[in-house]
Amino acid sequence: MKADPAVQRRLLDLAQVDTELARVTHRRRTLPELAEIAEAEKVLRAKQDALTLVETNLGDLEREVKRQETEIDQVRAREERDRGLLQGGTVGAKQLTDLEHELATLGRRRGALEDDLLELMERREAVEADVQHARVELDKAQEALADAARRRDSALADLETTEARRTAERRTMLGQFPEPLLALYDRVRAHKGTGAALLQSRRCGACRIELDRSALAHVKESPADEVVQCEECGAIMVRTAESGL
Known part of the structure; x- marks a missing residue:
């Protein structure tokens, strides 16, 4: 030729x-930001899972606290009823003895329930702190992903500009051959x-x-x-x- x-x-x-x-x-295929985004998405999913887990634990504890509070209220109501009967003076000697015994049992039961409730509330407070921490970590992961995506988009825009300019130059050159x-x-x-x-x-x-x-x-x-x-x-x-x- x-x-x-x-x-x-x-x-x-x-x-x-x-x-x-x-x-x-x-470069468009191998931008370091692409690997960063993949890793950031992996971290984000892990943080989302972690938040879901502690929020689930918190929800379980809150339901347990409410159940415990309800049971304590029921015991207190029973105690008030028994005290009312005692103070009313309308019960016989045997029933009086039974009421006194029941009040003592109810008092011990309420004390145990209140101790359990206190433990539950302490656990709930700790898990609430875990939830707050998990939300902060999730926010950080979301920002890291958004930052990597912004840098990727900027790099891609630069590449598109270069590609458009060079493609136009190439088109002009072709007529010379x-x-x-x-x-x-x-x-x-x-x-x-x-x-x-x-x-x-x-x-x-x-x-x-x-x-x-x-x-x-x-x-x-x-x-x-x-x-x-x-x-x-x-x-x-x-x-x-x-x-x-």
Whole structure:
């Protein structure tokens, strides 16, 4: 294939643009913020689970406290009723003895219930502190996720700007190349990643492999307008004074 040497040299500019576009694509997939977001989402789920757990524990304790308070109120009501009967003076001696015995039993029962209630309330207070701590931790996790997402969006916006600018430059460049040369360049780039590179110091700029004697002899013998390709990677090797021929 033939192409004006000046046109071939302009392939280096196109290759530079394509390299930056490829870099943008790669960076978009490998932004460190993406890994941060994945980790932040994992942490957030853990904090949400932790909050759910302590809130469930608190709900269970609050129900237990209410049940205990209700039972204490029932015992107190029974005590008041029995005291009323005692103070009314309308019961017989045997019933009086039974009421006194029942009041003593109720007093012991109420004392035990009140001790249990005190323990429950202390546990509830501790779990309430756990809930507050879990909510603070959840807020921190949500902010960390939001921060990583903001930085990701900013980085993506920068990449989109670069991509748009380079894509426009590439579109302008395409008219400088004959269709066969451009087709070869695009075909090689699609398969190898680099369509054209500078032949510098007898080394292919795409694969960085130094040409052996036979390949170098072939390049030397090729006319300046002959399009030569690297035997290793297939990239179009653009010859300049730096090629070392």
